[in-house]
Amino acid sequence: MPPVNRLYSELRSxxxxxxxxxxxxxxxxxxxxxxxxxxxxxxxxxxSGDVTGISYGVFxxxxxxxxxxxxxxxxxxxxxxxxxxxxxxSLLLELLKQPAK
Numbered sequence: 001m002p003p004v005n006r007l008y009s010e011l012r013s014x015x016x017x018x019x020x021x022x023x024x025x026x027x028x029x030x031x032x033x034x035x036x037x038x039x040x041x042x043x044x045x046x047x048s049g050d051v052t053g054i055s056y057g058v059f060x061x062x063x064x065x066x067x068x069x070x071x072x073x074x075x076x077x078x079x080x081x082x083x084x085x086x087x088x089x090s091l092l093l094e095l096l097k098q099p100a101k
Contacts, residue, residue: 003084004018005038009040015069016096018041019042020044021058022044023046023058064077070101
């Protein structure tokens, strides 16, 4: 998560939004873990897993969704990704140039 934290911290002022979602986990444990690991982005908790699993098709972490300013799904990635690649930052910067919805 450190690379995601860095991207979020760096691009937040340009409009990048990041939400970390935990599902089927104890809320107190998630909050403690997020604090210990220094997550910069807000952590949302789906206790039952219904929203993440049924609505979005997420059944195993990590899954990342990239959504543009018009609310369109640009990419869905399952599994670990290298968020330090220059192409990732370039894609995000291009998307952030779009006018907001």
